[in-house]
Amino acid sequence: MGALRKALLVGALLGAGAGVGSALFVLVSPGEQQKHAMLKEMPEQDPRRREEAALTKQLVLATLQDAAATQENVAWRKNWTVGGGRRSA
DSSP, rough: HHHHHHHHHHHHHHHHHHHHHHHHHHSSSSSHHHHHHHHHHSSGGGGHHHHHHHHHHHHHHHHHHHHOOSSSOOOGOOTTTSOOOOOOO
């Protein structure tokens, strides 16, 4: 009888905790209008930032293609602005 009572008490406490957590989440989470306002203010929405990110991706892709086309270990380049180089320890 004591084990059943203890199990019911633990279940009730867990349920109450989940209920309180859910209620707090509903109270704290922003509404639809606030979500739209926050999305408009994000840096990714700025056209200049998007162009800069696209250029960066293009440069990274070009570097990876260059590295794939050569047998050189590009991780050991001393000077990244010049193709080739010697291994530095």
